[in-house]
Amino acid sequence: xxxxxxxxxxxxxxxxxxxxxxxxxxxxxxxxxxxxxxxxxxxxxxxxxxxxxxxxxxxxxxxxxxxxxxxxxxxxxxxxxxxxxxxxxxxxxxxxxxxxxxxxxxxxxxxxxxxxxxxxxxxxxxxxxxxxxxxxxxxxxxxxxxxxxxxxxxxxxxxxxxxxxxxxxxxxxxxxxxxxxxxxxxxxxxxxxxxxxxxxxxxxxxxxxxxxxxxxxxxxxxxxxxxxxxxxxxxxxxxxxxxxxxxxxxxxxxxxxxxxxxxxxxxxxxxxxxxxxxxxxxxxxxxxxxxxxxxxxxxxxxxxxxxxxxxxxxxxxxxxxxxxxxxxxxxxxxxxxxxxxxxxxxxxxxxxxxxxxxxxxxxxxxxxxxxxxxxxxxxxxxxxxxxxxx
Amino acid sequence: xxxxxxxxxxxxxxxxxxxxxxxxxxxxxxxxxxxxxxxxxxxxxxxxxxxxxxxxxxxxxxxxxxxxxxxxxxxxxxxxxxxxxxxxxxxxxxxxxxxxxxxxxxxxxxxxxxxxxxxxxxxxxxxxxxxxxxxxxxxxxxxxxxxxxxxxxxxxxxxxxxxxxxxxxxxx
Numbered sequence: 001x002x003x004x005x006x007x008x009x010x011x012x013x014x015x016x017x018x019x020x021x022x023x024x025x026x027x028x029x030x031x032x033x034x035x036x037x038x039x040x041x042x043x044x045x046x047x048x049x050x051x052x053x054x055x056x057x058x059x060x061x062x063x064x065x066x067x068x069x070x071x072x073x074x075x076x077x078x079x080x081x082x083x084x085x086x087x088x089x090x091x092x093x094x095x096x097x098x099x100x101x102x103x104x105x106x107x108x109x110x111x112x113x114x115x116x117x118x119x120x121x122x123x124x125x126x127x128x129x130x131x132x133x134x135x136x137x138x139x140x141x142x143x144x145x146x147x148x149x150x151x152x153x154x155x156x157x158x159x160x161x162x163x164x165x166x167x168x169x170x171x172x173x174x175x176x177x178x179x180x181x182x183x184x185x186x187x188x189x190x191x192x193x194x195x196x197x198x199x200x201x202x203x204x205x206x207x208x209x210x211x212x213x214x215x216x217x218x219x220x221x222x223x224x225x226x227x228x229x230x231x232x233x234x235x236x237x238x239x240x241x242x243x244x245x246x247x248x249x250x251x252x253x254x255x256x257x258x259x260x261x262x263x264x265x266x267x268x269x270x271x272x273x274x275x276x277x278x279x280x281x282x283x284x285x286x287x288x289x290x291x292x293x294x295x296x297x298x299x300x301x302x303x304x305x306x307x308x309x310x311x312x313x314x315x316x317x318x319x320x321x322x323x324x325x326x327x328x329x330x331x332x333x334x335x336x337x338x339x340x341x342x343x344x345x346x347x348x349x350x351x352x353x354x355x356x357x358x359x360x361x362x363x364x365x366x367x368x369x370x371x372x373x374x375x376x377x378x379x380x381x382x383x384x385x386x387x388x389x390x
Numbered sequence: 391x392x393x394x395x396x397x398x399x400x401x402x403x404x405x406x407x408x409x410x411x412x413x414x415x416x417x418x419x420x421x422x423x424x425x426x427x428x429x430x431x432x433x434x435x436x437x438x439x440x441x442x443x444x445x446x447x448x449x450x451x452x453x454x455x456x457x458x459x460x461x462x463x464x465x466x467x468x469x470x471x472x473x474x475x476x477x478x479x480x481x482x483x484x485x486x487x488x489x490x491x492x493x494x495x496x497x498x499x500x501x502x503x504x505x506x507x508x509x510x511x512x513x514x515x516x517x518x519x520x521x522x523x524x525x526x527x528x529x530x531x532x533x534x535x536x537x538x539x540x541x542x543x544x545x546x547x548x549x550x551x552x553x554x555x556x557x558x559x560x561x562x
Contacts, residue, residue, distance in 0.1 A: 006557065007526045009507050015429035015438050022421050025443040026414070032450050033405075033413050263544075282544030301542060310542060324540045 082328075082351035086367030089374060090114050093386075094356045094366055095338035098147065099345075100125045100134060100384030103377035107136050107384065109147045116374070119149045124384070128165040128172060128187070129208065131388030135163040135174055142176055144189060153189035166206020166214070173212050173228060175204040182216055184228055195232060196224075205247035205256070207269070215256055217244045223258060225271065236271030246287075250294030255315075257297065259288040264299055266315060275315055277322075287334050291359070292341040298325075298359070300332040300346070307332040309346050311359060325357055326365075334383040347371075349380035395461065402458050417446060420463060423528055424470045430523045431474035433512045441477060445469040467528055468538045471520045478516035510560035518553040521546055 092114040099110040107125035122136035137160040163176035172187030182199040185192040200217040207213035212228040221240035243261035256267040264278040283303035330350025346355040356366040375381040404412025429438035
């Protein structure tokens, strides 16, 4: 149907008995109006009140359980540069699990109680499937570590990048980039081999569980899903997708989230695209993460100097019910779910802050500032993952 | 039709100061669009009347806090459409009556093609109906709809496209 036709036809539709409805409504509205007492503050009195209210609102946002709701109220009038009165340091995480953080200084593990350990001068850190180990890219080497920093093994390879660890508690594999190639090695450092000669610069993603199924992006932008075994059987590949930036499997392995620069899609295990959450015309998507339940998605968009965090609480074919959770000035760079799915960690680079926001139910926000100083870096630290209740 | 921006600001200012005639001007300018939008989302005449009326009552209650520099229409329409979506979802959950049935009963005297269109609209989800109504009845741009419903722009575009496709399949 053409838009013009639809406009014309809809324009001709009137609710039944519209006149009667209008007059009944006016009686009710005018009666309600008659009962109110108008308040007329002067402009001179109003301004300081607004300033104080705004300051109190932002303070409350940082400190009170109703933080998110307060911010929702003020965000349209006050484009926050940062949350004032945020905590000056990361005293603790609001949920179980440990964080991996990458800074210029190296890879860090942050414990639930806020204590931080620098693992060493590594980058691009990633958790093993159960959080017992960490894999990192070093200078011309792939390194497997314990979260305490002890090196389990290392493998010298040129141009190591984007290592990802997958599998089960007893049988794991690591996929990693080496130059333009994609390689695979067992979790004990043995059996290193080439999987693909050329791949796009996107981190591969292991499907959780058995079978060693790996998704990666080829140079043409196709998502390739391969059972990594002796024959490296290809299970499916997608059509080319422009500018894919990240892949993530849901925890139970049923869904694959594909984030491109301006699109966000969800595939099932068989390679069928189930949901196109964002498509043509979307603002750039800076980050996205599937919730631990596999039914919800959080994502970040940036446009006209402001960023927004959105949550789709339940995946549906039309991506309906996406809710904007938080908006602020500047760039949000990462978003991560807590292992229990009750919190979202939002990295707000331009404010040098992390925000911990309740994902559902009780509304609460905890802000932490001064991240660059805490992780001894001049560029804003990146989140490598929030894993596994300890 | 809604008044000009200047009229509207004057009515809001007058209503804030307690003028019933200014409130009435505001009401009569915005009631038709609010009522029609509610009706096209919920497809229930009684519910649409209640929703539009409640939206105006909410507006009266919030009148003192309203920023006169902002247009009144989008503020009212946001309330109307969100309440209409909530009402439709609640009814779907309660499964009181098939939606198509309700629509057919509400439009006995409409021309056949108008009835077909209403029935086709009723087969869309409330979220799709809402963006169709905001775009093609209330004439908001996709960007404005995204702001009103707090949705990503891409989601609005996708709903518009799917809604149009679906309507095109049912109503040639």
